[in-house]
Amino acid sequence: MDSYSKRKNIIILIFLLVGVVFILRLFSLQVLDTTYKKTATNNVLREVVDFPSRGLIYDRNGRLMVYNQAAYDLLAAPREIAGFDTTLLCSILDVDREQFEKSLSKAKNYSTYKPSIIVKQISPERYALLQEKMYKYPGFYVQPRTLRKYNYDNAAHVLGYVGEVGPSMIKEDSYYRQGDYIGSTGIERKYEQYLRGVKGKSYYMVDVHNRVKGSYDRGNMDVSPVKGSDLVISIDAELQQYGKQLLQNKIASIVAIEPESGEILSMVSTPGYKPSDMVGRKRIDSYPKLVGDSLLPLFNRAVRALYPPGSTFKMMNALIALQEEVITPRTRFMCNHGYHIGSFSMGCHHDREFRLDASIAQSCNAYYAHTFRRILESSKFSDVKEGYEKWREYVVSFGLSQTIAPEISDELPGFIPNSDYYQRRVFPYSRWRALPIISLSIGQGEIQTTPLQMANYTATLANKGHYFTPHLVKNIVGTNESVIEVKKFQTMIDSANIEEVCDGMEQVFSIEHLGTARASRVPGIRICGKTGTAENPHGEDHSTFIAFAPRENPKIAVAVYVEYGKWGSTFAAPIASLLIEKYLNDSIQGSRKHIEKSMMEANLLFPDKPNYFKIE
Amino acid sequence: MARRTNTWGNIDWITILIYVILVISGWFNIYSAVYHEEYSNIFDISQRYGKQMIWIGLSALLAFFILLVDSEFFVTFSYVLYGLFILLLILVLFVGKEVNGAKSWLMLGSFAIQPAEFAKLGTSLAVAKLISSYNFSFNNYRKIFALALLILLPVVLIILQNDTGSALVYIVFIIPLFREGMSGLILFFVFYAALLFILTLVVSPITIIVTVIVLALLGDLIIRKSWGDLLKVIAMIGFWGLVVWGYSVIFNDNNPDIYFLLVRSSVLTSIVLLVVSLIKRVPQAPLIVSMFLLSLAFTFTVDYAFNEILESHQQARINNLIGVESDPLGAGYNVNQSKIAIGSGGIDGKGFLQGTQTKYDFVPEQSTDFIFCTVGEEWGFIGTSTIVLAFLFLFIRLIILAERQRSVYSRVFGYSVASILFFHFAVNIGMTIGLAPVIGIPLPFFSYGGSSLWFFTILLFVFLKLDSSRLEQLH
Numbered sequence A: 001m002d003s004y005s006k007r008k009n010i011i012i013l014i015f016l017l018v019g020v021v022f023i024l025r026l027f028s029l030q031v032l033d034t035t036y037k038k039t040a041t042n043n044v045l046r047e048v049v050d051f052p053s054r055g056l057i058y059d060r061n062g063r064l065m066v067y068n069q070a071a072y073d074l075l076a077a078p079r080e081i082a083g084f085d086t087t088l089l090c091s092i093l094d095v096d097r098e099q100f101e102k103s104l105s106k107a108k109n110y111s112t113y114k115p116s117i118i119v120k121q122i123s124p125e126r127y128a129l130l131q132e133k134m135y136k137y138p139g140f141y142v143q144p145r146t147l148r149k150y151n152y153d154n155a156a157h158v159l160g161y162v163g164e165v166g167p168s169m170i171k172e173d174s175y176y177r178q179g180d181y182i183g184s185t186g187i188e189r190k191y192e193q194y195l196r197g198v199k200g201k202s203y204y205m206v207d208v209h210n211r212v213k214g215s216y217d218r219g220n221m222d223v224s225p226v227k228g229s230d231l232v233i234s235i236d237a238e239l240q241q242y243g244k245q246l247l248q249n250k251i252a253s254i255v256a257i258e259p260e261s262g263e264i265l266s267m268v269s270t271p272g273y274k275p276s277d278m279v280g281r282k283r284i285d286s287y288p289k290l291v292g293d294s295l296l297p298l299f300n301r302a303v304r305a306l307y308p309p310g311s312t313f314k315m316m317n318a319l320i321a322l323q324e325e326v327i328t329p330r331t332r333f334m335c336n337h338g339y340h341i342g343s344f345s346m347g348c349h350h351d352r353e354f355r356l357d358a359s360i361a362q363s364c365n366a367y368y369a370h371t372f373r374r375i376l377e378s379s380k381f382s383d384v385k386e387g388y389e390k391w392r393e394y395v396v397s398f399g400l401s402q403t404i405a406p407e408i409s410d411e412l413p414g415f416i417p418n419s420d421y422y423q424r425r426v427f428p429y430s431r432w433r434a435l436p437i438i439s440l441s442i443g444q445g446e447i448q449t450t451p452l453q454m455a456n457y458t459a460t461l462a463n464k465g466h467y468f469t470p471h472l473v474k475n476i477v478g479t480n481e482s483v484i485e486v487k488k489f490q491t492m493i494d495s496a497n498i499e500e501v502c503d504g505m506e507q508v509f510s511i512e513h514l515g516t517a518r519a520s521r522v523p524g525i526r527i528c529g530k531t532g533t534a535e536n537p538h539g540e541d542h543s544t545f546i547a548f549a550p551r552e553n554p555k556i557a558v559a560v561y562v563e564y565g566k567w568g569s570t571f572a573a574p575i576a577s578l579l580i581e582k583y584l585n586d587s588i589q590g591s592r593k594h595i596e597k598s599m600m601e602a603n604l605l606f607p608d609k610p611n612y613f614k615i616e
Numbered sequence B: 001m002a003r004r005t006n007t008w009g010n011i012d013w014i015t016i017l018i019y020v021i022l023v024i025s026g027w028f029n030i031y032s033a034v035y036h037e038e039y040s041n042i043f044d045i046s047q048r049y050g051k052q053m054i055w056i057g058l059s060a061l062l063a064f065f066i067l068l069v070d071s072e073f074f075v076t077f078s079y080v081l082y083g084l085f086i087l088l089l090i091l092v093l094f095v096g097k098e099v100n101g102a103k104s105w106l107m108l109g110s111f112a113i114q115p116a117e118f119a120k121l122g123t124s125l126a127v128a129k130l131i132s133s134y135n136f137s138f139n140n141y142r143k144i145f146a147l148a149l150l151i152l153l154p155v156v157l158i159i160l161q162n163d164t165g166s167a168l169v170y171i172v173f174i175i176p177l178f179r180e181g182m183s184g185l186i187l188f189f190v191f192y193a194a195l196l197f198i199l200t201l202v203v204s205p206i207t208i209i210v211t212v213i214v215l216a217l218l219g220d221l222i223i224r225k226s227w228g229d230l231l232k233v234i235a236m237i238g239f240w241g242l243v244v245w246g247y248s249v250i251f252n253d254n255n256p257d258i259y260f261l262l263v264r265s266s267v268l269t270s271i272v273l274l275v276v277s278l279i280k281r282v283p284q285a286p287l288i289v290s291m292f293l294l295s296l297a298f299t300f301t302v303d304y305a306f307n308e309i310l311e312s313h314q315q316a317r318i319n320n321l322i323g324v325e326s327d328p329l330g331a332g333y334n335v336n337q338s339k340i341a342i343g344s345g346g347i348d349g350k351g352f353l354q355g356t357q358t359k360y361d362f363v364p365e366q367s368t369d370f371i372f373c374t375v376g377e378e379w380g381f382i383g384t385s386t387i388v389l390a391f392l393f394l395f396i397r398l399i400i401l402a403e404r405q406r407s408v409y410s411r412v413f414g415y416s417v418a419s420i421l422f423f424h425f426a427v428n429i430g431m432t433i434g435l436a437p438v439i440g441i442p443l444p445f446f447s448y449g450g451s452s453l454w455f456f457t458i459l460l461f462v463f464l465k466l467d468s469s470r471l472e473q474l475h
């Protein structure tokens, strides 16, 4: 009756076959293939970077200059985004809709799974609005970041700014990830290692909707962020502010140095920009404007503008001549409205004989033509070329023709030609003579220096023969580490010779000696200074002044450049005197208030000649 | 009184033991799959595991009552019960509740029942009744027609509910039918077609063509037992290949690809062989040749239909159905996450309640259709292979029980029960490990849900009741 009972074996075989296939498949999935374990961990594990707050920056007197403000980045994990009201979100965030959609599609291309930043640096106010509506936007997340905030509107060039890290830096330093911030310029860049701190990491478990479900491994793998180190910089924020006010509406720069330490007290370059212009989303608008501005506000004149030093260089020639013993402080030279020899003539405006101190006080050109010739043509040297080489050796020992501030990465070295230069350009077919290069005697000609170098030169005079590495950072709070080595540089000049020159520099402010800057004298302060005029082939000459004070135990050495200011005495000298008075006395005495007022009000910008001011 | 004692004494406690083990493991895995810290009490009836506990309790009660019922009741009322479930299937078309696009749930107060599940029970009873009826034979076309009608009627009604997955289960009735004498070819063709269907979508057509040609050649070799003939056939394929290639190059001026050449040359060879074998009256040869041609035609139809007729979103759905994982976040996402869950379990699993894929919702439908993922993730290969072996043991036990029946009715019903459970087992676990289409059918005794648990319980215990009273039965 049941002739098919053997078929039960076929049926059992089919069942067993499926069972065996399943077990083999399970064995391969669970035992042989280990990739699923990793994938499952990747599914739930989220690494969240905890950004440390960036180190603060204080001025030399402990005034807080730079601190942090909260900002928020909006991230999106495209896979989790459900339909949402784009218009509303864009209006909450105050972003362009087209831009927003572009970032969103870019994020999708990058990964539908990993979150990417869609809108950067949302202000705390906007974030508060967003937070209320956040439930409407699944797939969007907010990540707290910090942005820089400033208590002073100055020192932008010194402080530099913080920007997003570039691809080459990411490649170079594994610390950085796409979207991280990094100091781009100035101190922010130089001291990035200290200011940035150390990023922390937290590991979370998330569910399929990317909702955090708890910490991974009870937080054992988490690393807390370490706050960045605070810096105390050498800048005096109030002096910096005062300098900026004095220079407003001028193309100008100031560098002030504390001679005994090399600390830079103030470094102003105008026209400049507010440090806050470069923060976060504001930079997107302001940066192109600053780049396109014909007055070059991004250009730090204090360390990058090259000028011939002009008459402020006369002390250099005097010192070399004294040191080489080709003159004495009592050596006299005649000025007949200048220096005339053969067909050569160098103009001046005196008709009298000068001693060294008076030649400085009244800035006689003829005196220095004589002095310069005496140096180069000294019998000590076999020829003028050797004399020039010795002369250059002296000049360079003052820190010229080289960069001197290792913290300032964009500083230019300036130019003091070596003998080869003149050999090729001036004396290719003839023997060396002093006359063809005699404009060096009054700081004109081929030589070029920066305001920083001239301030350092002044500090060297104040120190009677040596200077310290000019620097901006006094110390890193909480460490004894100094990042740059502050070295003492000795010049080849004896201090006694410098004292002689300083007599003349003090007379610059003297009425009875008819000093060139007598109008800028500060009753109660013994200032040593020197006016200068930097020749400007493009228009009115530049007004320069260098000074240090007080004469005994100097506290400040300053160099001021005012472009198109004509005479040193018209702008640079009064401005330098005001700075010194402000720094030493903390206020300007009543008799000099009118000088302060006229300096602040003076406008040397000519907006009708936009590219006229370009510095080559 | 005597009969009742008889029931408890004769009941197959081994099957009940496996049943209890599977149901309890299912409950624990549901607990793990929907576990929340806030509701950690496994008896909390606001949660699925608490509810499943109630369904289990009710199932025990149902099982108990079924064992009290006289086994003659099922035999006698087979057609009536079948008719009742058919009525429910019709009813659900009008008043059913739509879930996931299928209008298949009947709401009875707070209880939800899926008549499609119970219709399988009715169909099993009716099929058993018909086959065990007087003068049934596979040559009796009237009876066969009635049998086909019995099976196809619920299939059509379930497809009308848009619940294709549940309708597919009815394919397994070929297993009891095969056991009762239906031609083995039908079973073979069904499996062959299913295999080809899935292969066509997963593997490239050229692979299938080559495989089919090789299979045909092997078949040819086995039947004729002649290497010489095999070489002749291969030579003929080569000859036709050259002819087709030459024709294309000379007349159509294009260089045909290997796919084109193989298909045409083998089809031409087949036709020649068919004619020759018919003339020479070689037995079985026409069968092989025609199967070969049918395979080709089937492959082409599926391939063509898939690539030319279906819209891309439909293609994606089919790809999803067969678990093609080209896009882990797209159509194959569920299967991919399911495989990650199971694969990450390793040998001994992550431990009870420790499965991250499960706990954090990466696996879809984890307490119902994808419950096996939780087993795989938390109990590892040890857990999964134990469950697979337990099911296999249950199926074989059921076949042994079915074979010891005196009545054809009980035997057919027993085979139906084993086959239905097997189909659910094969498709459900198969889809979680990427070996079967994603068809939303539950894993027996494991998946969350009262309706399916009750159905499987009733199915099993009706058979156990029949088995316990096998000695009294005359049919």
Ligand SMILES: [Zn+2]
Pocket: A335, A337, A338, A348, A349, A350, A351, A363, A364, A365, A366, A367
């Ligand atoms: Zn003169």
